[in-house]
Amino acid sequence: QYTYRIYGVNAENVESSSYATVSKYTKIESPTGGSFGTVTSTSIDVSATGTLSNLTSGTSGLYFENTTVSANSGWAQTNSWSNGSLSANTQYTYQATSRNGDSVANTAAAMGSKYTLADNPVSITASDGTYADKVSLSWTSVGSASGYKVYRDGIAGVGTEIYNGVGLAYDDTAASSSHTYYLYTKNNENALSSNYVTDTGSLMTVPATPTIGAASALSTTSIRWAFTDNASNEDGFKIHNAAHSTVASNATADLSYVDETGLSANTQYTRHAHTYNGAGDSSASANASKYTLSATPSVSADKTTSTWYNTTDVIFTNAASFGAAGVQYYRYVFNQNATHTFTDAETQWSAGTLTRTASANGSWYLHVKAFNGDDVANGTQTYGPFYYDGSAPTDPSGLGLTAASVSQINLSWTGSTDTGGSNLIGYKIERAPDNSGSPGTFAQIDTDTASPYTDIGRVANTKYWYR
Structure with missing residues (x-):
């Protein structure tokens, strides 16, 4: 601002006793453009560039205008305006007008255009130990975003950028252990959102030892x-x-x-x-x-169970074999009882054949119980009865002979008694020719189960001897 006064002067160069006073501002410079400060998803800070002299003098000031939505700052004597209530990831165009202290305005100067940021990301999820060869990332879609960036183990500018695109998922196959992932949204100018979200993910690890x-x-x-x-x-x-x-x-x-x-x-x-x-x-x-369980008992004998014997020994063979794939050992009892309750203190049989001796007439049984190498049993079995009769029957007596005809002699006797348990099964009948009043050589002529017996086909009036 400059102030002027005017005097009147006569021909003798004498000034008037009073003067007129007037003040005036020179024109202010016009902005040469604009610059943008802090940008969020809902606001843009703008300021004018160029020299703006004495901006606070008189009615000097700046008038910022968002021409996209016809919003303005009004005249203000500061070189900044925070334009709020904007939409995310939207381009806005600005101009600025300057005026001097006399409110004389210049022509509006273009400041350029700027996008607001996209809305901040909502969430990111990183797989934690799910995969051995990757960490799988996924995130929630943000409607205003033009794309997304993901950084590993640090914020933008610090961490490693691993994703820059428009998708909603990414597999980090370069992951090496446990990592923290940072997700940003992008606007149309590739500017990142003002905030980020994180999650920690890791590769699958080998499980703990049982x-x-x-x-x-x-x-x-x-x-x-x-x-x-x-x-x-x-x-x-x-x-x-x-x-x-x-x-x-x-x-x-x-x-x-x-x-x-x-x-x-x-x-x-x-x-x-x-x-x-x-x-x-x-x-x-x-x-x-x-050890697996042993084979079940399998034993064979050298005698059958349906025949009476007059020898005392029975020889048993382990048909299942001893050792691997068979039986480690048997516990056994050889007695005259048809059943046996094992106490597991019975004698062991673990190799070769087993010879058992009947010590009395009657029925004998072998009871066996199979065991494996851990002394765990796997079944019992009873073999028998094996019949032993070591006692001969009593002698028959009272043998009587009757000549029934010229060719037949009838025999009768008092029967024997069985004493060994095998039951009497019959008689052997022997005959001898007469040899000068004495029997000749006896030969068996037949067997019979009981008295009497008929010997036919004899020679008339001939003497025969019988026993």
Whole structure:
């Protein structure tokens, strides 16, 4: 602003006694453009560029205008305007007008255009131990966003940018362990949202090692391997042999045992357990050993059970064999009882044949109980009866002969008595020719089950001897 006064002057150069006073502002510079400060999804801060002298003098000022929505700042003596209540990711165009202290305005100057930011992201989800080869990311769609950026292990400018696109999911196959992921939205100028959301994800890790437990023999061909599950991320369990080959498995989590089948009877197996998932197998548990059940009793004898014998010994053979694939040992009793209750303190039979001797006439039985190498029984069996009769019957007596005809002699006698239990089955009848009043050589002519007996076909008036 400049102030002027005017005097009147005569020909003698004498000034008037009074003067007139007037003030005036020079014109103010026009803005040369504009700059944009803080931008959010709902506001843009603008200021004019160029020299603006004495902006606070008189009625000087700036007038900012958002020409897109016909909003303005009004005249103000500050070089900034925060234009609010805007829509996310929307382009707005601005101009600014300057005026001097006398309110003389210049022509409006263009300031340029600017997009608001997109709305902030809502959420991101990172898989945590789900996959062995990646961390899977997904996020919620934001309607105002033109795209998304994801950074690993740090905010924008610090972390590693791993995704820049318009999708709603991404697999981080370069993940190496556990990571924190930062998600931003983008506007049409690729500017990032003012805030971000995070989630932590990780690769699948090998599950914890199970604790081996006590195994149990289920049958002659199967063993149940028990363990304690110490993991929370396993897909299943494996049973390995000493060569670390899988012999049994179950693709189910949270188990306490796996059954192995296809084994041989009375055979000791040593195994260890693993948990597993997509990241691999756990380390091996301690070893456990167990025998399958023995074969069931199978014994043969050198005597049949339907025949009486006058010899005392019965020889038994283990048809199931001793050792692996058979029976470790039997406990046995040889007696005259048809049944037996085992106490497991009976005598063992673990090799070769077994010879048992009948010590009295009558029926004898072999009772056996089969065991495996862990002293676990698998069935009992009784063989018999085996009949022994070591006592001859009493002698027959009172043999009488009657000549019934010229060719027939009838015999009768008092019968014998059985004393050994095998029952009397009959008599042997022998005959001899006469030899000068004495019997010649006796020869058996027949057998009979009881008295009497008829000898026919004899020669008339001929003497015969009988016994």
